[in-house]
Amino acid sequence: MHPRWPYHSLDLAGLKAGGWRPQPFREFVLKVHQRCNLACTYCYVYESPDRSWRERPRLMSDEVWRAAGERIGEHAARHGLAGVRVVLHGGEPLLAGPARLRRQVTAMRATTGCELRVSMQTNGVGLDERALAELAAADIRVGVSVDGTAQDHDRHRVLRDGRGSHAAVTGALRLLASEPFRHLYGGLLCTVDPASDPVRTYRALLSHEPPAIDLLLPHANWASPPSGDVAAWLIAVFDEWYAAPSRPTRIRLFEDVMNLLLGGSSGSEQVGLSPVAIAVVESDGDIEQVDALKSAYAGACATGRNVRTDAFDTVLTHPGVAARQIGVAALADGCLTCPVHRVCGGGHYAHRYRPGDGFRNPTVYCADMSRLIGHVRERLRADLTR
């Protein structure tokens, strides 16, 4: 049995009778190191209601690495997946040691029997030439978190002694954007701060020559609502990006909204109704749901399963996992009648949470999503009818 999941009651038997089948996981996030060398003000791991990280080992052991690799291989074989994505995450994954990561990833590739596309999400502070050489040897692509200008970045992304981390990250990005490491550069992850100047933020991100940018809405919910005009911020960046004669980078949120408006699908959890197929493996082997849910309440990610004893299939019918795979059936009544629900998709699951009421709500960014989608739709319409 799964532990009690109080916040999204689903009629799974009815859904299955109607033809719904769970989608296999295609992305596995490994929490290879549970601590961080930064103390970001908005961190959803260390500043959230969930303190479970304190109980877990700092470092993912060889045993858990091995079990995770075996389970990934088993899952891929059972579902006929030729390849899956593996994301090294933390805390800060580089604290596990680049040489150790190279060794573990190489061993995992040798045992899973399917193609592993491996990437890492790092704060960039420890990303020097030596680390990049190790990552290159194991073909690990690198995404770096950076929040725009030095001033804006250092307001939130601070070292443990309170100093900003922008200078260190800029040095790392200079290396990553240059040969011989450029091919490892996955992109930048920027957390939206409506208090910052959107266009200056965007231009600061562009100065690092990223192949792609992910704009992440700060984790918030109906108990902890966001502040500031997020829609205006996003629209300003969209207009700057969209108007450029040849777009200098990809911005996944905007591309997803445009694809969805044109009848396509989304590759992101932030918008659309595509099934979410991500499993997280904690440093002790626990299989969890996406850890953004930690921003809702303590234990929100737990499934009660562990790679040492359980297959990933045992988690596919967990109500919290299934709710992010059933599309329209998981939406709140208010979303079902919303004209943009197929594009918005009700928003990021973590942002729908309301204490006592659960996740069957519109995202707390509902008004922002509605405005952004309406704006993008009008820009597309104007171009297509020109």
Ligand code: SF4
């Ligand atoms: S815009 Fe609001 S009401 Fe419409 S689908 Fe998104 S969250 Fe639901």
